[in-house]
Each structure stands twice: as structure tokens, then as C-alpha cells.
Amino acid sequence: MTEIPSIELHNGVKIPQLGLGVYKVEKGAETYQTVSSALEAGYRHIDTASFYDNEKEVGEAIKDSGIRREDLFVTTKVWNDEQGYKATLEAFERSLHKLQLNYVDLYLIHWPVPGFQETWKALEKLYKEGRVRAIGVSNFMQRHLETLLENASIIPMVNQVEFHPELYLSELLHYCNDKQIQLQAWSPLARGSYLDHETLASIGNKYGKTPAQVILRWDIQHGIVTIPKSTHKDRQIENKRIFDFELTQEDMERINRMNKNNRVGSDPNKLY
Numbered sequence: 001m002t003e004i005p006s007i008e009l010h011n012g013v014k015i016p017q018l019g020l021g022v023y024k025v026e027k028g029a030e031t032y033q034t035v036s037s038a039l040e041a042g043y044r045h046i047d048t049a050s051f052y053d054n055e056k057e058v059g060e061a062i063k064d065s066g067i068r069r070e071d072l073f074v075t076t077k078v079w080n081d082e083q084g085y086k087a088t089l090e091a092f093e094r095s096l097h098k099l100q101l102n103y104v105d106l107y108l109i110h111w112p113v114p115g116f117q118e119t120w121k122a123l124e125k126l127y128k129e130g131r132v133r134a135i136g137v138s139n140f141m142q143r144h145l146e147t148l149l150e151n152a153s154i155i156p157m158v159n160q161v162e163f164h165p166e167l168y169l170s171e172l173l174h175y176c177n178d179k180q181i182q183l184q185a186w187s188p189l190a191r192g193s194y195l196d197h198e199t200l201a202s203i204g205n206k207y208g209k210t211p212a213q214v215i216l217r218w219d220i221q222h223g224i225v226t227i228p229k230s231t232h233k234d235r236q237i238e239n240k241r242i243f244d245f246e247l248t249q250e251d252m253e254r255i256n257r258m259n260k261n262n263r264v265g266s267d268p269n270k271l272y
């Protein structure tokens with residue numbers, strides 16, 4: 001089984017470059033089975049959120065896997081209506097309890113909503129107390145990051161944003177790299193909406209890889225952490241078989257040129 005490589009965050013914590021996302025995986029048996037099968041397939045990084053309402057089953061699958069806690073990387077997020085200093089600290093305790101963990105590896109502000117600076121102070125406190133190994137944000141565009149950095153005492157380790165070939169946020173990637181903020185791609189497969197794209201198919205044919213594998217490899221070569229979701233074990237395995245080939249610079253550029261600023265999720269620019 002090929003091991004998934006890790007990237008070092010700016011505080012030295014290592015994050016596996018490929019993880020399993022569990023958004024819209026139903027709470028109950030579906031989440032338990034999805035996480036269990038991914039862990040069996042060799043995934044060690046799980047991305048959940050209080051909003052997904054499946055932290056409990058993520059925690060159960062982790063516990064029953066028997067995998068050592070230090071070998072796992074678990075991310076969760078504070079939802080919009082839980083933001084603010086005190087409310088975030090309370091939300092964190094709820095998440096931890098549901099996950100049956102005594103720390104999380106990465107805690108993120110899910111979306112930039114008014115007052116996110118106060119939320120960030122709560123994340124800094126949790127980090128300083130050792131309750132979380134890393135803290136970060138999600139759906140922060142450059143201007144949100146600039147506002148956050150005005151008063152932050154800790155630079156976010158991660159920014160998780162929608163990112164895929166038709167939404168190639170090269171300027172944001174460049175800005176985050178410059179600040180040592182690790183970019184993470186959500187909906188890396190654009191929820192499967194253009195996996196039949198001819199550029200992806202023709203590049204895939206060259207390497208004997210599927211369009212999904214081509215996209216995920218493109219993330220890896222951009223130095224991004226990627227978290228595709230699949231409830232199917234065969235696809236979880238397929239999505240993980242991306243560390244045995246390398247796209248040429250020319251193919252990377254062909255994929256870069258697919259950009260259309262096309263989103264499958266909400267636009268953070270319209271939220272706040």
C-alpha cells in the first residue's frame with residue numbers, strides 16, 4: 001500500500017497531503033462505513049465539521065479502527081452560528097465530545113462571517129493550551145486573510161477553499177504560499193461535475209489514470225492538500241493511487257488553463 005506523503009505546516013505539524021472529506025455523508029451507518037473503509041484503505045486524514053452533523057460516527061469509526069491516535073489527522077470546523085469567542089470555545093468542546101477525542105489535529109473557522117476575529121482569538125487560545133495541534137481558516141479570500149492578520153498573534157496554518165481545475169485560484173495560492181499558509185482543496189473533484197472533460201480524459205489516457213486521479217495529482221503537484229469525498233471503497237482506493245505518476249509541466253499547464261472561475265459551492269466573496 002503506497003503511503004500518503006505529508007506536508008509540514010508552518011508550526012512543524014505534519015498533515016497527510018490526501019484526506020477523506022465527509023460532507024454530505026449521512027450521519028449513522030453511512031458515515032461509520034465510509035470512514036472505516038477509508039481507514040482500511042490507508043487514509044489517515046479525515047475532514048469533518050460540526051455542520052456536517054456526523055462527527056459522532058467519525059469518532060466511532062476512528063475508535064473502532066484501532067489505529068493509534070498519533071497516526072491520525074482529524075480536522076473539524078466551527079460553524080457560522082457558533083462563532084464568537086465564548087461560543088467557539090463551547091462549540092469546540094461539543095465537537096471534541098462527539099468525536100470522542102481529547103484533541104483535534106486541525107480546527108478551522110468554516111466561513112468568514114462578521115466577528116471572525118473574535119473566533120480566531122478562541123482558536124489561538126485552544127492552540128496555546130494544546131487542545132488543537134494546528135488552527136486555520138476556510139473560505140478566506142485574500143482580503144479576509146488580510147483582515148485576520150491585522151490582529152492575529154498566530155498566522156493560520158491552513159486555508160481550506162474550493163479549488164479544482166475550473167476554479168484555479170492561482171493568486172490566492174501564491175498569496176498563501178507567501179505567508180506559509182497551507183492551501184487545502186475542498187470539492188477537489190468539483191463534486192464530479194466535469195470528470196468527462198476531454199482535457200482530463202486525454203491526459204488520463206497518457207498515464208493510464210482516471211480524470212479524478214489526474215485532478216488530484218494536479219493538486220499534489222501544486223503543493224496543495226486535497227480531501228476528496230467518496231462513500232465507495234473502490235473510489236477511495238482510486239483517489240489514493242496518485243503517488244505513482246507525475247504530470248509533466250505541460251500537462252499541469254493544460255489543466256491550469258481549464259480555469260473558468262466556476263464554483264460548485266457558495267462564493268465567500270458574496271457572504272462577507
Ligand SMILES: NC(=O)c1ccc[n+]([C@@H]2O[C@H](COP(=O)([O-])OP(=O)(O)OC[C@H]3O[C@@H](n4cnc5c(N)ncnc54)[C@H](OP(=O)(O)O)[C@@H]3O)[C@@H](O)[C@H]2O)c1
Nearest residue numbers: 021022023138186187188189190191192212228229230231
Ligand atoms: N470548508 C468548506 O466550506 C467545505 C465545503 C465543501 C466541502 N468541503 C470538504 O471537502 C470535501 C470534498 O468536497 P465535496 O464532498 O464537496 O466534493 P468532491 O470531493 O469534489 O466530490 C465528491 C463527489 O465525487 C464523487 N467521486 C469521488 N471520487 C470519485 C471518482 N474517483 N470517480 C468519480 N466520482 C467520484 C463522489 O461520489 P461517491 O461518494 O458516490 O463516490 C461525490 O459525488 C467534503 O467532503 C468536505 O470534507 C469543505
